[in-house]
Amino acid sequence: MKITDFRIEKVTAELKKPFVTNIRRVEKIEDVLLTLITDNGATGYGEAPPTVAITGEDIESIERTIKERIFPAINGLELGGDDVFEALHTSVTKSTSAKACVDMAIYDILAKSVNKPLYEYLGGKAKTLRTNLTISLGDNETMLKDAVEAYDDGFGILKVKVGADEKATVEVMRNIRAALPSAVLRVDANQAWDAKTALNIIEKIALLGIELIEQPTKAEDLAGLAEITAHSSIPILADESVFGYEDAVRILDEKAAHYINIKLMKTGGIYEAMRIAKLAKERGAKVMMGSMLESVVSISAAVHFAMSDENICFYDLDGPLLAKPSAVKNALIFEKDEISLAECVGLGITF
Numbered sequence: 001m002k003i004t005d006f007r008i009e010k011v012t013a014e015l016k017k018p019f020v021t022n023i024r025r026v027e028k029i030e031d032v033l034l035t036l037i038t039d040n041g042a043t044g045y046g047e048a049p050p051t052v053a054i055t056g057e058d059i060e061s062i063e064r065t066i067k068e069r070i071f072p073a074i075n076g077l078e079l080g081g082d083d084v085f086e087a088l089h090t091s092v093t094k095s096t097s098a099k100a101c102v103d104m105a106i107y108d109i110l111a112k113s114v115n116k117p118l119y120e121y122l123g124g125k126a127k128t129l130r131t132n133l134t135i136s137l138g139d140n141e142t143m144l145k146d147a148v149e150a151y152d153d154g155f156g157i158l159k160v161k162v163g164a165d166e167k168a169t170v171e172v173m174r175n176i177r178a179a180l181p182s183a184v185l186r187v188d189a190n191q192a193w194d195a196k197t198a199l200n201i202i203e204k205i206a207l208l209g210i211e212l213i214e215q216p217t218k219a220e221d222l223a224g225l226a227e228i229t230a231h232s233s234i235p236i237l238a239d240e241s242v243f244g245y246e247d248a249v250r251i252l253d254e255k256a257a258h259y260i261n262i263k264l265m266k267t268g269g270i271y272e273a274m275r276i277a278k279l280a281k282e283r284g285a286k287v288m289m290g291s292m293l294e295s296v297v298s299i300s301a302a303v304h305f306a307m308s309d310e311n312i313c314f315y316d317l318d319g320p321l322l323a324k325p326s327a328v329k330n331a332l333i334f335e336k337d338e339i340s341l342a343e344c345v346g347l348g349i350t351f
């Protein structure tokens with residue numbers, strides 16, 4: 001079975017409210033939707049969101065990279081071994097969302113060809129994942145209101161987006177904890193702090209029972225990250241600092257984080273994500289299955305992948321929950337914060 005053709009469309013999903021972090025603001029999801037086609041007529045689907053602030057890719061560059069670089073490199077290659085993934089990864093530098101989009105479509109085809117759901121093809125088994133819900137960065141009053149509303153709606157794990165303001169961060173976390181004594185709270189600074197600020201904040205929120213703090217420093221500031229990790233009483237999760245396998249090796253070698261956040265849009269898809277997950281497991285580092293602001297096709301890929309390894313035990317897969325229902329038929333079942341999959345083959349996407 002060989003890849004012989006492809007189609008690119010756009011898929012859009014309206015957000016229920018704007019998504020705001022330390023580095024960006026998004027009003028609606030508009031992603032690239034890819035259909036890969038093989039010589040025997042099989043199809044696989046992929047999706048990539050434009051996340052310029054993180055991967056440097058917009059809709060146009062994702063489309064262009066797939067058309068001009070990735071597809072020519074994998075066109076006509078036999079599916080089933082490592083060759084197609086090696087060709088994909090060496091076809092162009094960076095461009096990790098474009099690569100992820102193609103990678104998941106190939107895995108969709110491979111799993112469909114043996115009539116299995118993708119998680120089973122990857123050696124995993126079905127389970128229910130509990131995702132966190134993101135609380136966008138805003139004024140403290142709004143964030144508290146959003147957190148309480150989310151908790152009351154059945155979301156017991158909240159990922160709170162915070163910014164550079166030390167005082168506001170400490171205050172909002174104290175307020176949320178006071179209002180929601182039983183919620184699981186995660187903090188995502190999205191690179192807003194330096195080591196000194198981070199350690200000041202951590203000292204002040206140390207007794208609030210925060211589960212983890214995500215990416216306190218700039219992505220490239222591994223020394224700062226390592227200093228925080230050495231002194232923090234709250235586990236540190238590396239996100240923007242880890243794209244591919246080599247980044248994960250460096251983070252773990254330098255003890256720059258306790259945990260690693262794998263996102264298919266950073267790794268360039270499942271093939272590379274599996275290498276990182278295996279490494280993290282060997283080194284005793286727990287993994288979060290994260291996502292960008294994505295819709296149902298790529299979230300399906302992330303859910304299948306998350307089911308493939310027990311060491312992947314934190315889930316940040318709330319994109320579809322933040323958006324109005326998608327027109328794309330899929331196997332995802334959301335019951336408040338629980339995600340499971342209906343019986344399906346491949347990714348479970350149908351048109």
Ligand SMILES: [Mg+2]
Nearest residue numbers: 188214215239
């Ligand atoms: Mg993050």
